[in-house]
Amino acid sequence: MHPAAAPSALPAPVLNLIGNTPLIPLCFAPEGVTLHAKCEFLNPSGSIKDRLAKMVLMDAKQRGLLKPDSIILECTSGNTGIALSMVGAAMGYRVAILMSASASEERRRLIRRLGAELILFDSGGMYQTGIKLSQQMAAEDPRYFLPRQFENPLNAEDHEHTTGPEILRQIGGPIHAFVTGFGTGGTLAGCGKAIKKRWPNARILAMEPAEQALLAGECPCCHFIEGVADGFVPALLRDAPLDGSIKVRSADALTMARRLHREFGLLVGTSSGANLVAALQTARELGPQATVVTLLCDRAERYFSTALFDDKSPTTTATPTPPATAK
Numbered sequence: 012m013h014p015a016a017a018p019s020a021l022p023a024p025v026l027n028l029i030g031n032t033p034l035i036p037l038c039f040a041p042e043g044v045t046l047h048a049k050c051e052f053l054n055p056s057g058s059i060k061d062r063l064a065k066m067v068l069m070d071a072k073q074r075g076l077l078k079p080d081s082i083i084l085e086c087t088s089g090n091t092g093i094a095l096s097m098v099g100a101a102m103g104y105r106v107a108i109l110m111s112a113s114a115s116e117e118r119r120r121l122i123r124r125l126g127a128e129l130i131l132f133d134s135g136g137m138y139q140t141g142i143k144l145s146q147q148m149a150a151e152d153p154r155y156f157l158p159r160q161f162e163n164p165l166n167a168e169d170h171e172h173t174t175g176p177e178i179l180r181q182i183g184g185p186i187h188a189f190v191t192g193f194g195t196g197g198t199l200a201g202c203g204k205a206i207k208k209r210w211p212n213a214r215i216l217a218m219e220p221a222e223q224a225l226l227a228g229e230c231p232c233c234h235f236i237e238g239v240a241d242g243f244v245p246a247l248l249r250d251a252p253l254d255g256s257i258k259v260r261s262a263d264a265l266t267m268a269r270r271l272h273r274e275f276g277l278l279v280g281t282s283s284g285a286n287l288v289a290a291l292q293t294a295r296e297l298g299p300q301a302t303v304v305t306l307l308c309d310r311a312e313r314y315f316s317t318a319l320f321d322d323k324s325p326t327t328t329a330t331p332t333p334p335a336t337a338k
């Protein structure tokens with residue numbers, strides 16, 4: 012592990028760059044629909060997970076849970092690892108990241124470059140293996156601090172108090188639907204609550220890979236939408252005011268992400284494509300006057316070695332995705 016600088020009493024300026032991301036209209040002319048997308052990929056480490064990292068580590072520091080010799084340890088698919096490594100580096104703490112061996116090389120390099128230790132586990136992509144491993148390590152060494160993104164209520168609370176209100180302010184009028192994918196479920200639960208509180212009739216919808224439609228009661232199988240759907244329904248999602256779920260095929264997510272690159276100049280990852288497919292379907296169902304909001308979760312650069320940048324990987328033309336399933 013690279014030695015991190017000692018924890019600093021000074022503020023970490025990079026933390027001021029987190030959040031307050033722009034929300035932009037995206038006009039899909041052939042479909043005759045305008046969607047609203049919050050640009051979470053513009054957070055400084057490149058994903059929505061910067062918010063969680065800042066919130067949890069600042070809270071832990073304030074409550075005295077982080078000591079000068081603490082090591083922040085988390086199991087993540089990559090984005091949380093990069094975010095924790097960035098915030099940890101800026102605050103002067105050591106960070107160790109447990110990541111599935113299937114996560115992209117770009118993510119590994121960024122984590123190491125930010126000075127964190129990377130511990131890869133082979134689990135066939137199932138996170139519960141890594142989560143158990145982190146709990147074992149923390150039980151054996153009191154220096155480990157676990158942010159516990161999958162169960163930490165601060166995860167959803169931060170979205171309820173920052174991301175959600177930002178969306179409400181930026182739209183400035185009624186929101187008819189909010190749709191996005193889930194990893195921990197923190198974004199859907201937190202933003203969903205904030206939006207429902209202001210607009211009780213807004214539909215809060217979960218995007219999930221068609222190959223792993225757990226909310227629709229189907230069995231887990233492999234999919235290409237990195238960053239979402241880790242093979243189980245996360246605890247935080249059970250607290251989300253969900254009105255239904257929308258299944259998106261990996262191939263359709265890849266096609267849409269590439270369309271976002273080429274037609275809109277937005278260099279975002281595969282899950283952003285999936286979110287837009289789900290949002291388009293929602294807008295078609297609700298009609299052209301509906302305000303449908305979704306998220307562009309992370310940057311394309313961390314997918315160079317994945318199917319997103321492999322032009323021979325499966326793409327489809329506009330195969331309709333199945334209708335939303337009521338929860």
Ligand SMILES: Cc1ncc(COP(=O)(O)O)c(C=O)c1O
Nearest residue numbers: 192193194195196198238282308
């Ligand atoms: C790449 C990526 N990271 C994170 C999230 C949100 O994750 P969480 O449910 O953990 O808040 C999403 C949601 O679509 C995502 O696509």
